[in-house]
Amino acid sequence: MAGSRKDVRDRLLRAALDLFSERGYDRTTAADIADRADVTERTYFRHFSDKREALFDGEGALQHALAGAVAEVPAGLSPSETLLRAFLAMIPALEHEGDLKKRRQAVIAAAPELRERELSKEAHLISGVAEALETRGVRAPVAVLAAVSGIAVLSRARLEWLAGASDDYATLLRTGFADLRAALASEPASPGR
Amino acid sequence: MAGSRKDVRDRLLRAALDLFSERGYDRTTAADIADRADVTERTYFRHFSDKREALFDGEGALQHALAGAVAEVPAGLSPSETLLRAFLAMIPALEHEGDLKKRRQAVIAAAPELRERELSKEAHLISGVAEALETRGVRAPVAVLAAVSGIAVLSRARLEWLAGASDDYATLLRTGFADLRAALASEPASPGR
Numbered sequence: 001m002a003g004s005r006k007d008v009r010d011r012l013l014r015a016a017l018d019l020f021s022e023r024g025y026d027r028t029t030a031a032d033i034a035d036r037a038d039v040t041e042r043t044y045f046r047h048f049s050d051k052r053e054a055l056f057d058g059e060g061a062l063q064h065a066l067a068g069a070v071a072e073v074p075a076g077l078s079p080s081e082t083l084l085r086a087f088l089a090m091i092p093a094l095e096h097e098g099d100l101k102k103r104r105q106a107v108i109a110a111a112p113e114l115r116e117r118e119l120s121k122e123a124h125l126i127s128g129v130a131e132a133l134e135t136r137g138v139r140a141p142v143a144v145l146a147a148v149s150g151i152a153v154l155s156r157a158r159l160e161w162l163a164g165a166s167d168d169y170a171t172l173l174r175t176g177f178a179d180l181r182a183a184l185a186s187e188p189a190s191p192g193r
Numbered sequence: 194m195a196g197s198r199k200d201v202r203d204r205l206l207r208a209a210l211d212l213f214s215e216r217g218y219d220r221t222t223a224a225d226i227a228d229r230a231d232v233t234e235r236t237y238f239r240h241f242s243d244k245r246e247a248l249f250d251g252e253g254a255l256q257h258a259l260a261g262a263v264a265e266v267p268a269g270l271s272p273s274e275t276l277l278r279a280f281l282a283m284i285p286a287l288e289h290e291g292d293l294k295k296r297r298q299a300v301i302a303a304a305p306e307l308r309e310r311e312l313s314k315e316a317h318l319i320s321g322v323a324e325a326l327e328t329r330g331v332r333a334p335v336a337v338l339a340a341v342s343g344i345a346v347l348s349r350a351r352l353e354w355l356a357g358a359s360d361d362y363a364t365l366l367r368t369g370f371a372d373l374r375a376a377l378a379s380e381p382a383s384p385g386r
Contacts (some may be wrong), residue, residue: 079376112313119312120305138376145345152341152372156334176338183272183288183339184332184377 014056025111070132079146209247263325272339
């Protein structure tokens with residue numbers, strides 16, 4: 001079956017999702033995925049280093065896009081305000097192919113090995129964002145902590161959106177940063193909160 | 194070679210550290226570790242599920258101790274102040290067997306698979322701390338974000354301490370929380386910071 005490089009990667013991602021959902025991650029091999037996508041195993045390994053990587057395609061592009069979004073925020077804002085604006089600018093990308101993302105999330109939630117890999121993806125996003133903040137002149141330790149907590153807000157918004165808790169990404173992100181400020185406030189929140 | 198359960202686990206940890214440092218993680222098997230520790234491979238697997246888990250012994254105990262420390266902080270403090278106090282109370286445990294911890298850190302830094310496992314350990318600490326904060330009446334989303342950013346401060350202090358940047362854990366922790374507040378401030382930091 002012919003196809004552009006991007007087509008083949010898309011087919012492999014869908015095949016991996018189908019098989020991991022049907023049989024479970026442990027009972028699927030890279031050869032099975034290649035077979036379902038109608039390519040050779042060798043083609044699979046030309047695209048991905050192992051069976052789990054089909055699910056993590058686009059990781060580099062996302063990291064790059066996030067760093068770019070941080071760079072484009074107007075100067076003169078605090079680190080957390082900068083991150084909020086960068087994340088808001090990413091909403092179209094975050095919403096893109098939502099159904100695929102929801103299926104992917106379900107597969108990852110079911111396999112501990114994939115959850116570990118997802119954490120490592122998050123760690124890469126954090127270092128990319130921290131670097132982008134440093135480039136804007138934020139001190140390194142502050143940049144790292146802003147990135148860790150900002151990515152935590154983004155991840156939570158993403159999970160809530162994927163779970164269908166809300167389809168309003170902007171509000172999920174704003175609420176997340178407000179909760180983060182409440183967590184860091186030096187005064188305790190009023191009772192009942 | 195005889196020994197209490199704790200002795201055997203300590204020997205296995207040291208043997209794993211020795212072999213991972215000497216040969217590298219990839220070129221060491223669980224059988225090698227058992228051999229170096231003078232126990233059978235079967236004994237190794239009675240203690241740990243695979244070769245990497247010897248390095249992550251004590252994870253459950255640490256999670257438990259941290260949650261306990263959070264629970265013991267006097268009431269009426271903000272989430273981040275609660276975490277700072279809990280972490281300060283953990284300093285003796287954090288400093289315990291510092292040389293072993295430094296060696297362990299060097300081994301983990303050298304192997305991507307171990308770094309992923311370390312992230313998953315951190316994720317467990319985060320959920321334990323978030324739960325402990327919730328038990329104190331902090332709203333769930335605020336508790337999670339406080340835990341993520343608090344554990345990031347703790348991790349940074351730990352790495353700085355292990356790297357020998359300072360032997361004053363309390364100052365490292367206080368500076369970390371101050372940096373976190375700077376990251377989350379709604380006003381940008383003054384120039385030069």
